[in-house]
Amino acid sequence: GHRIWGACAEIVTQWTDSYDVLLEVYDLGNDGGTTVRLEELVVPEESHAELVFPIHTDWIEEPLCFDGEGALVPTNGSDVERAEGCAYTDAETYYCSGDYDVEPAILPFLCDGAELIEEALYPECPPGDEICDGLDNDSDGLIDEGFTTGLVYTYSDSPSGNDAAGAFDLVESTFNTLDQSWTFHTELSHNNGTTDAFTLAISDGPNPKGQGELALLYVDCTGGASEPTITVYGYNGLNSFTSYYDGSDDSGVQAPDPIASSLADDGFVLASSCEDDGTTLTVELTLDVTGINAHTPLYPSPWPWEGVQHGGSMGIWFHPWSSSSFSYDAAGWITSATQGWQGWFDASYLPAPYTEICVPD
Numbered sequence: 001g002h003r004i005w006g007a008c009a010e011i012v013t014q015w016t017d018s019y020d021v022l023l024e025v026y027d028l029g030n031d032g033g034t035t036v037r038l039e040e041l042v043v044p045e046e047s048h049a050e051l052v053f054p055i056h057t058d059w060i061e062e063p064l065c066f067d068g069e070g071a072l073v074p075t076n077g078s079d080v081e082r083a084e085g086c087a088y089t090d091a092e093t094y095y096c097s098g099d100y101d102v103e104p105a106i107l108p109f110l111c112d113g114a115e116l117i118e119e120a121l122y123p124e125c126p127p128g129d130e131i132c133d134g135l136d137n138d139s140d141g142l143i144d145e146g147f148t149t150g151l152v153y154t155y156s157d158s159p160s161g162n163d164a165a166g167a168f169d170l171v172e173s174t175f176n177t178l179d180q181s182w183t184f185h186t187e188l189s190h191n192n193g194t195t196d197a198f199t200l201a202i203s204d205g206p207n208p209k210g211q212g213e214l215a216l217l218y219v220d221c222t223g224g225a226s227e228p229t230i231t232v233y234g235y236n237g238l239n240s241f242t243s244y245y246d247g248s249d250d251s252g253v254q255a256p257d258p259i260a261s262s263l264a265d266d267g268f269v270l271a272s273s274c275e276d277d278g279t280t281l282t283v284e285l286t287l288d289v290t291g292i293n294a295h296t297p298l299y300p301s302p303w304p305w306e307g308v309q310h311g312g313s314m315g316i317w318f319h320p321w322s323s324s325s326f327s328y329d330a331a332g333w334i335t336s337a338t339q340g341w342q343g344w345f346d347a348s349y350l351p352a353p354y355t356e357i358c359v360p361d
Contacts, residue, residue, distance in 0.1 A: 132358030147358045150178025155314045155352040161345030165322040166195035168345050169280065173202060173316070175309050178357060180290040181270065182308050186318075188281045192341040193323035195281040196222045199241045202308050203315035207348040209239050211315075212301030215259055215292050215308050216243045218334060220326045221274035221283060228274050228283060229326070231334055232260040232308075234297050241319065241342075244334040248299045256333075257298035259307075260291065263332030268292065314352045318345045 130138045132147040156172040166188035174183045182202075188195045200217045201208035208214050216235035219228045233243045234257030248254040262269050271286040293307035323340030 144358065146361050148178065148361055149356060149358045150176065151354040152176045152178075152357055153311055153314070153352040153354045155310070155350050157350070159345050159347065161318075162343040163189075163191050165193075165320040165339070165341040165343040166191050166281065168320075171316075171318065171345065173310065173314060173352070175311070175352075176357070178359060180288060180293060180309075182285075182287050182289045184283070184285040184287075186283050188283075188320050190279055190281070190322070191343075194276070195320050195322045196220075196276075197321040197324040197326070197339065198283075199317075199319045199321075201235045201317040202310055203348075204306060204310045205313040205349050206315045207346055208235065208237075208315050208317040209346060210237045211235070211303070212237050212249070212299065213297070213303045213305045215295070216241075217308070218244060218326075218337065219283060219285070220324070221276070221281065222324050222326060224276065225274050227272050228262075228285075229328070230260075230262040230269060230272065230285070230287075231258075231328075231332070232292055233258055234295070234299065235317075236299075241337065244337060250299075254299070258333055259295050261328075261332035263328055310352055312352050312354060314350045315348045316345060316350065319343065 128137045130136075130140075130142075130144065130146055132144045132149070134143060136143050152174055154172070154174045156170070158170055159168050161168050168186070169189055170185065170187040172183075172185040176182070184200070186198075188198075197218070197220050200219065201211075201214045203211055203214055212235070214235045214237075215232050218231045218233070218241075220230075221228045231244065234247055236243045236247055237249045238246075243256060245256055246253045247257040260268050262272075268288050268291055269285075270288055271284070273282075273284050275282045287308070289308045293305075293309055295305060295307055297305050320343045321339035321341070325336075325338050326334060327336040329335050
């Protein structure tokens with residue numbers, strides 16, 4: 001009502017008793033900011049014509065004015081929660097959090113274009129603790145210092161494939177660029193016996209088949225194991241599971257290129273599980289693939305070694321097995337592997353969108 005605007009005008013006049021002032025009261029809760037009242041206050045001296053006095057709110061739909069005690073309150077007199085942090089908006093409103101005499105601790109100021117005219121009423125905004133949010137929380141001129149940022153790429157789908165050894169109810173892969181961790185989660189409905197193992201290669205886009213810079217994983221959940229045996233070899237690029245005894249696609253049989261075995265050293269296995277409820281095999285893997293991705297291949301290809309990783313595009317060579325059996329030597333490497341049935345999901349350039357992550361240094 002009129003008395004509210006009168007109170008606003010009175011306090012502005014007290015602060016600027018020698019200026020012509022254009023009083024604008026904004027409501028930022030309404031479509032990003034609308035003028036809800038506009039008045040000219042004519043006072044004796046014209047040294048600064050049409051100064052703008054913005055009063056903004058960022059979380060309520062009521063303009064703010066000063067009450068009889070000098071507190072800045074909404075026109076309806078209700079309580080206002082503090083705004084957290086420190087920032088200047090485009091409209092040059094100064095937000096500050098902390099304990100001050102004026103409640104709530106949000107104060108307007110006078111400005112002439114972009115220049116601040118009256119600063120005396122504004123307490124210095126105390127720096128807060130830096131958090132990873134793209135802002136300078138501790139007011140030291142640096143953004144997100146003390147944190148390292150990275151990306152996590154995620155592919156997740158229930159794809160169609162050859163389900164001879166199990167239907168693909170879920171296939172999910174994530175790659176974390178920050179710590180080189182890779183996760184794989186799959187749910188396979190039994191078909192033609194019990195799904196109990198798989199081979200898997202991952203690329204940054206192309207179908208892994210025919211690529212010579214990738215690792216091939218053998219994941220063995222046979223015998224009702226609650227944790228799989230995981231062995232990793234250089235993938236020979238053939239459309240077969242022979243990499244554990246033939247390391248190259250050259251004619252004949254070449255020595256394999258063993259990289260990692262959970263039987264020999266499970267340090268690369270951060271978490272793993274096999275769960276069979278009688279109808280579905282669920283396998284979850286979380287691996288630190290730093291060492292795998294730093295491997296020097298026994299049979300280098302023209303392309304740089306990748307190991308197990310992908311970005312925003314992923315290729316996959318995923319072959320579930322059913323009614324399988326494995327044998328291992330004393331060093332933890334496969335000596336024989338058989339399956340009753342084999343299915344596949346082979347694909348290229350699957351979308352794997354990213355999310356940004358941030359961790360303390």
